[in-house]
Amino acid sequence: MATTVSDVIIERLKEWGVRRVYGFPGDGIGAFDGALGRAERRDREAGAEGIDYIRPTHEEICALMATAHAKWTGEVGVCIATSSPGGFHLLNGLYDAQMDNQPVVAIVGQQGLDALGTFTQQESNLERVFQDVACYVHTIVSPAQAQAVVDTAFRTAKARLQPAVVIIPHDVQAMKAVMPPVAHWVSRSSRTPVSTRITPDAAQVRRAADVINAGQRVTFLVGAGARGATDEVLRAADLAGAGIITALRGKDVIPGDVPHHSGQLGLLGTLPSLHQVNGCDTLVMLGTNYPYGEFLPKSGSARGVQVDIKPEQLGIRYPTEVNLWGDVKATLEALLPLLEPKEDLSWQRRIADEMRGWEREEEAEAMVGYHDGANPRRFFHELNKRLPDRAVVTADAGTTADWYAHHLRLRRGMRGDLSGRLATMLAAMPYAVAAKFAFPDRPVVCTIGDGAFQMLGMNELITVKKYLSRFENRQLVVLVMHNDDLGQVSWEMRTEDADPVWRTAQDVESVDYAGYARLLGFQGIRVERDEDAAAAIETALTHDGVTVIDAIVSRSIPPLPPHITKEYAKNTAISLLRGDPFELDVIRGSAAALAAEGIERVKGALHLGKDGTV
Secondary structure (H helix, E strand, O other), X not given: XXXXXXXXXXXXXXHOOOOEEEEOOOHHHHHHHHHHHHHHHHHHHHXXXXXXXXXXXXXXXXXXXXXXXXXXXOXXXXXXXXOHHHHHHHHHHHXXXXXXXXXXXXXXXXXXXXXXXXXXXOOOOHHHHHOOOOOXXXXXXXXXXXXXXXXXXXXXXXXXXXXXXXXEEHHHHOOEOOOOOOOOOOOOOOOOOOOOOXXXXXXXXXXXXXXXXXXXXXXXXXXXXXXXXXXXXXXXXXHHOXXXXXXXXXXXXXXXXXXXXXXXXXXXXXXXXXXHHHHOOEXXXXXXXXXXXXXXXXXXXXXXXXEEXXXXXXXXXXXXXXXXXXXXXXXXXXXXXXXOOOOOOHHHHHHHHHHHHHHHHHXXXXXXXXXXXXXXXXXXXXXXXXXOOOOEEEEOOOHHHXXXXXXXXXXXXXXXXXXXXXXXXXXXXXXXXXXXXXXXXXXXXEEEEHHHHHXXXXXXXXXXXXXXXXXXXXXXXXXXXXXXXXXXXXXXXXXXXXXXXXHHHHEOOOOOXXXXXXXXXXXXXXXXXXXXXHHHHHHHHOOOOEEEEEEEEXXXXXXXOOOOOXXXXXXXXXXXXXXXXOHHHXXXXXXXXXXXXXXXXXXXXXXXXXXXXX
């Protein structure tokens, strides 16, 4: 029986299907935390399933784990923090949810009602703070209001795929619960979510089918919004004779072994994807808010169709001819009967042929040796060959995202994700730990740079140690790209701003990451040579536990885009002339990578056999 406002909220969370929350305590949320503790004891005594309270090492991690939980499970992620300092720490993770369209509810403490607006300790205008990040933010100021605020937060987060924030003053948390009365100004709310299975108007679906049927070189650009519609996308592509490109967060939506799936597009993409976009006459965007318009077809060169559950994101990247507001799966189910099978599949075959050549290029790049450390591409290449079925892979912002995009081919049943539009550093670790809670029977691999690992990633190994016994499959591999450099930023300085690397800002203090893992009781492996990468990956993936691979890699290997622009080359050259401290290493690294690419492109152009004959 609920006796306080906090008890009411906890029961309502259960009714909304919440079984796990990520929280960090503090006095501003103290009465609510106390109620969670009492509920945990009651549920344990009754043998009932209660709410699993997971406490990481930082509130930012709580919000990132809640976002990851939403991504992995499709459920609403929930994070909890105390008043001002804890609430402020949530913001980065909540922006990750906002920008990647994920339903998250944050429950945040506040000072007592009488203290609001009086400049007391840890009291601030939290509604104003969260107004930009949340689709709904409200403070519960009376017991009769609690149910409606919680219901509205969950319903809105789920419908709009955005974070919502519920603020509870400390004294309200402990107030006596009341049932909302039948009275003026009192809302008696429903705990039923809204349906998001939206199908566009039949006439609009027909228009989209006509555009696709008229195309001879159709390309599907597929994003994370198409998750759950893999079979429908593949069937539609087969009928339309379409090639498939995936946005980075849509990487696991389409299996990497589909021959006419050419991977990602853009700076982290493939040359076949770039050629596909430049050569297509019809572009179909499915559940993606792909942000890099410079890599999309020139205006007017291709007809466009877009499908998205977020209406504000329709027609914003490319001048599409038909914009369908709807769930991708439901919309494709309506569209499929209207698609006419293509007899000429030469477009698909061309993409598949070019993709096979690109795979050879990437393998050649992974095999290049460097004198100042191992090749980071080699580790991802070897990981790709050994990824176990149903593996979950996370990537961090920075060059690890490049290698993840270039070298990993996620098969059907695998999952992969990262902080997308926000691209925040350190997300790979909380994403990986949240994946272990979401999928306790599956192996998880976290790929992360040393700069991101030092931010809060190392802390989360402590969280893993705390909860490891809960996981049926205890395999967690943390692959740290150890180059003592904020690598992506270093290359952006060179290629975007024509500036040499500024070591004062860019250097990362070297740490024995393998030794740190062993200090916590985990397996730690230090790798300094390319030829040892495969054995390290093999050892980690056969170990029943946590492994940190401390990969000592070169900081001079460029994350080469599929097409190097004049500006990219010019800026890099200028940065080196201005006294880049790693000038010779960068020149050697770039030359070696370009040479590997060039040899394979020449072979592909000449159709050389393995023995070198034409």
